[in-house]
Amino acid sequence: MAILHNRVSQKELKELLYQETEPRTTISFYQYFPIAEPEQFRNELYKNLAALKVFGRIYVAHEGINAQISVPQSNFEAFKTYMYTIEPLNGIRLNIAVDDDGKSFWVLKIKVREKIVADGITDETFNMSNKGRYVNAEQMNTLLNDPQTIVVDMRNHYEYEVGHFVKALEVPSDTFREQLPMAVDMLKDQKDKNIIMYCTGGIRCEKASAYMLHHGFKNVFHLEGGIINYAKQIKEQGLDSRFIGKNFVFDNRLGERITPEIISKCHQCGKPADTHVNCANDGCHLLFIQCEACAAKHEGCCSKECQDFIHLPEEERKELRKGIDKGRNIFNKSRHRLRPRLGEDQ
Template sequence: MAVLHNRVSQEELKKKLMEESEPRTTISFYQYFFIEDPKQFRDDLYRSLTNLKVFGRIYVASEGINAQISVPSSDFEALKELLYRIDALNGIRLNIAVDDDGKSFWVLKIKVREKIVADGIDDPSFDMRNKGRYVNAEEFNRLTDDPETVVIDMRNHYEFEVGHFDTAIEVPSDTFREQLPMAAEMMQDNKDKNIIMYCTGGIRCEKASAYMLHQGFKNVFHLEGGIINYANKVKEQGLDNKFRGKNFVFDNRLGERISDEIISTCHQCGEPADTHTNCRNEGCHLLFIQCEKCAAKYSGCCSTECHDTIQLPEEVQLEMRRGIDKGRNVFNKSRSRIKPLLNKKG
């Protein structure tokens, strides 16, 4: 019987990935559809994707599938054929990464979840089939030229910080479940306007558009394929690019460049920067923005304390971080829990 999960160490898997000579293509896709037996669907998919040497992170739930993966480029068509053989995924849009080095993932993880996007919605009358209308890149540009159009970014604070559409409104939160009611409240005075919602690849803004319609809004749209598909279509069709900066992605790259502008700053020195990194101190692992100078100065750490910590023997570090729950350790200038970061600068 085939093993349905990975048994190799992360370090060894990363090493094997770096040694690969064949290029990989990074892809994301999602689909809302009913899955009667998510566990069986998950196991069957794991077997099939393992045979194609697919790496990545996939969530499966009764409401559908959400995937970010990489595949050897020579097997891209085989992957497409495999997915298209699943009735609900036949013809599904595969978002190909914009700025891709092929080193986005080094292991395949497929998890069964209650939902593919944690939304906090418990109203049984909510129906994902009643969703906003897709707009493609050309339609998005045309609609956003109209001052009566409101553009809402349905991503987290740390995603918005490094890149967003030039007229976009941020919903200031780090969780999608918090953003949904906040977005509806923020838009109460704009119910007669066109409202376009967008996110990284489309999965969050599609659900957000359905939520807004559920809340009584009428003219609700969502950007087809999100930022990734928009950026690809802008290049293909020679359209004006209205996205500024970098698109944060949830893989080893932590970002793909959409425009040359750097709209954010280093969280340590304040100089222009938009490179996300995780603090090298495993007892911290804070996600934050760091410029090259500060990366060299602090050896990839978020503070002098963390820099000093990684100089200690490994057994001492292990004891120091024993029992620590890092949780969602993300730099957010509006959150008091991370203010010590700014006080740690040496």
């Protein structure tokens, strides 16, 4: 029987990735479509993608597929051909990263989940097929000039902080399941306006647009392919970018630059900065923004306590780490507290 999961350590896999000489292309895609047997679908997908040396993170559920991957450039056409043999994915839009070093992933992980994006929706009458209208980059820019347009960012606070569309409304939460009812409540008196939802790669805003229609909104749009596709289109068509700053991405890069503006600040010194890092203390692993000066001064740590910790003998660190929840956390300045890092999107 073929091995349908990885058996090599993460450290070894990362080392192997950096030894590769062939360039890789980072790609994201998703599709809402019914999958009767997600486990079987997952196993078939793993077998074929592993043969093409695809790395990345893929979620499969009864409602569809959500993927962020990297592919060796010489295997790109074979990868696309294989994906198009899966009928619901034939012709699917593949979002190509705009700021890519090819080192975004070093292992292939395909997981079966209850949903491809956690939404908290329990209403059985909700129907994903009734979704908002797509807009491309040119249409997005035109609608943004209309005073009857409200643009809504359906990403988490730490994503919004480093980059967003001009005049975009932030829904102040760090989980998509909380944002959906909050967006409906925030806009309940604006049902006559054009509502544009956007996110990183399209998966959250597509579901959000369907949710808004489900709750009686009429003129609902969503940005096709999200910020990733928008950045590609404005570059190809020579359009002005109405998105400013950096687009947070859920891989090893933690961001792709869209425009030169730095709109956020270092969480330690307050100087302009938009580089997300994880605290160098593995027992903390806080996701926060740190400038180069603070990275050097604090050795990549979020606090003096963590900096002191990384200099302790390994045995002492192991003992102190016992029983600690090592789930990734984020710094949310708007709430003055740490929140679990739960959102993952293309």
